[in-house]
Every structure is written in C-alpha cells, then in structure tokens.
Amino acid sequence: QVEALNKVFAGQNIVISTGVSSGKSLAYWLPILQELISGTKAKALLLYPTKALAQDQAQKLAGYCTSLAALGKERIFSAIYDGDTPSNQRSKIRRQADVVASNPDMLHLGILPHHPMWSSFFSRLKYVVIDEVHYYRGVLGSHFANVLARMQRICRLYNVNPVFICTSATLGNARELAENLIGASVCEIADDASEQGERHYLIVNPPLVEQDLGIRRSSMMESVTLAKLALAHPLQSILFSVTRRSVEMLLLHMPQAFKEQIATYRSGYLPSERRKIEKDLREGRLKLIISTNALELGIDIGGLDLAIINGYPGSIAGLRQEAGRAGRKGRSALAILVAGSNPLDQYICHHPEYLWQTNPEQALIDPQNTEILLQQLECAISELSFKEGESFGKMEYTELQGYLEVLETEGKIRRVGQKYLGITERYPAGSVSLRNASDVYPILAKEECIGYVDSAS
Secondary structure, three states: OHHHHHHHHOOOOEEEEOOOOOOHHHHHHHHHHHHHHOOOOOEEEEEOOOHHHHHHHHHHHHHHHHHHHHOOOOOOOEEEOOOOOOHHHHHHHHHHOOEEEEOHHHHHHHHHHHHHHHHHHHOOEEEEEEOOHHHOOHHHHHHHHHHHHHHHHHHHHOOOOOEEEEEEOOOOOHHHHHHHHHOOOOEEEOOOOOOOOOEEEEEEOOOEEEOOOOEEOOHHHHHHHHHHHHHOOOOOEEEEOOOHHHHHHHHHOOOHHHHHHEEEEOOOOOHHHHHHHHHHHHOOOOOEEEEOHHHOOOOOOOOEOEEEEEOOOOOHHHHHHHHOOEOOOOOOEEEEEEOOOOHHHHHHHHOOOHHHHOOOOOOOOOOOOHHHHHHHHHHHHHHOOEEOOOOEOOEOHHHHHHHHHHHHHOOOEEEEOOEEEEOOOOOHHHHOOOOOOOOEEEEEEOOEEEEEEEOOO
16 A cells, blocks of 8 residues: 555556455555645546446545544545436536546546536546456457547646556456556556455365266255355355346245345346445345355455355456455455356366466457447547547557548548547447447336346346
8 A cells, every 4th residue: 555655646557456355445545535635626536347336435435535524624525426326416526526436338428528517627637546457358448448548638638647546356467457448557566465364265066966977966056055054154145156047046045034134136226226235235134145246346245254156257367356255354254166067167176276376367458449449439539629640549640540531431520621520410429338238228117117137138
C-alpha cells in the first residue's frame, strides 16, 4: 500500500496484482481520499466490471467519507452512476460528484457520448481506478481498451492526464494486460505482505457407479452431499457452479429444513435482491450461498469457512478466485474442487500439481480486432472530431487511415478538410455491445419486473 501510494503521488500508472483479500482496495482509496481532502477539487472515476461490485465498494467509500467528515474534513460527494441510478439524481451527480463509481458499459453508453454534460467532472479528473482488470479478457477486454482510448481523447480535450490505478488477481501477465487496456506504461506491484489464514485444498473425484464403463457419480450430486454435511455443522459455505441452470438445480436438492438459510446468487436478480443476499451473507443469516462465478469478484461477503467448487471453472485464475472466497480476513478455510467426468477435470484429479506448479493463465485482448476497432472508432468520432495525424490508443494515424476510409465509404463518418466528423443523427454507441451478449429481457408479473433472463436461457 505504501509503495502504491508513493508511485501514484509520483504520477505513475500502477497495477496491483496480489491475492484475494490482500488490501488492494485500500491501496487506491488512500491517494484518492488524500487528494480530495486536500482541497484541490480533484475528481476520481472508479470503474468496476459489475454493478454489484460498484455498490459494494461505494458502501465502503461512504463509510470512509463519513469518518473523514466527523474529523472535520471537507465533505466528499461520492455517487454511483449506472443503469440503476434514478434519472432525477443524474444531473446532480454529473455536476457535483467528487467520486463517481461506474462500469465500462455506462462509460461507453451514458458518459462518453454525453461528455459536454460532464465537462466539470472531466476537467478535474485526476484518478481513474480500474478494479479487477483480470476480468477484462477476450471481446470485453478488447472493447474496453478502445473505450478507454475514447475516454483519453476526451481527457485531452479538457487538458487533463489522469493517473490509472489498476487492481488484479494474480495473473501471468497483469502488467501487460493493464498496459494494453490503458495504452500506456504501467508499474506492477506484486509483493503480497497481507496476513493470510491457512487455506487447505481438497480434490474430490466422485466414485465410479459403472466400473466397466468408467461412469462416475455426477459432480453435482457429490457437491450436494458435501453441502449437506457443511449445513449440519456451524459453518458458512459457498458452492460455486458454472451455469445459472446448475445453480438452480443444486438448490432443488438442498434440505428443506435449511431453506431460510440458503440462497442462490447469479445474474438476473433485481439490484435490491442482490444487495439483500450480500447483506444476509455478510451478517451471518445465510449458512450456504450457491453461486455462479458472479461472486468470484471481490464483493465483500464476509469471511466464509468453506468453498465447494462444482467442476473445474476452466482456468487456474478462476479456481484461485473461487477458492479465495473462503478464508478472507485472515481465517483458515477449506476449498474443495469436485471433479466432473470430463477429460480436463479427470486430468487434474490425477495430476493435482498442475494447479500449483503452473502459473495462472495470461489474459489476452485484441483492441485492434477489425470489427471491434471499426465500431469503437465510429463511437469516438461521434463524440469528438478526429484530426488528421491523430493517434487512437496504441495505433498511429498511418495505421488508422484504412479504417477511417472504410467508415467514410459506409457513410458512418464524413471528412471535412483535415477532420473526420460523425453523422449527427447517429448514436453508434447504442448499437455496440461491449460484452457481445445476447439480448436481456425483463420478467414481468402483473406489470412488475421481478428479474431478468437472457435469450440463451
């Protein structure tokens, strides 16, 4: 934390790449709060991959701000700006907020295209926090790198050059990923001196039920057995499963006697439902939470005793994140991986050293993917005219000329003199999905929204 503080105050971009519950959040709160109470009128933008994580961190920030106000320090106005923010609060946040917590989707759709309404915020923007950068891989990461390039163009318009503070779980290429996202050099802080309780790992291979055919008992039913054992003891546990459907199936097999102490956690819940589940888990009212990887991220759910992982999640980094949800706050914990019958899970059962002798996977992105770059370049030009000779992200103008000509030929931008301008009637950001996800539909019961479901489900 001290190292992070010194580098940030020296104006260096950083990525903090340490384990779960190692104090990464405090490492970026310290310089931000110090700057805000010094009276410089600086602003900070905090970007989280999910709304739930933004809500969680905003609650912590509110606590810090209340404590500082009690000490007679200048009052700090912090706010969340995402799709759930009431419309009657948005204007005040744009004009007055010192710290804004948001997500890449809202930055892409609701902030950058309307940057003139954010002029007072952008003109004083000093810090940009990108939390959980390991989350940004593949299509999402490639889009997000371009969204950040768009944001930096707007920052230059307002004559500011913010410092980027990134946090990441342990990755094979945390520094490289952060540099590819922000398009600038980054210092990596990877020394983890935080207090960690003992964490024990157990790999369970379900027994054979058809010896001749090599068929094993399902990992789901083995996970159910382990969860029932945990419920019979004074433990708080989390059971991870890969899909929403499997999460609901696991719930159906849980004993009715504990139904008030068991909950599921996945995408599709209303914000109020998510926050209630998180609060109940933190305050000990739940003994078991059954979750997709939605709880892999650093949402504060208190210190759990046991993590059961139904099937290898597909990556060492993901496994460590899920196992790390137990044993937070220095407590000892147990993580149990229940193997599936697929070849990869079976390989891990017979070669468990793979999980500890192999470095976590590298997170790869390709911001220069042709389709993604064309979409994002059009968004950038609709926000701010593009001048001849201008760069975008890590790409120089000579590399961009071909893309600009394609957009001009398709009638999406127009050239006037030495500038490229957007087409006034178009709002290109509205037709670009950062996550390349299928459409999401609200579920209505008597005209009341009770949840969400995607078309794939």
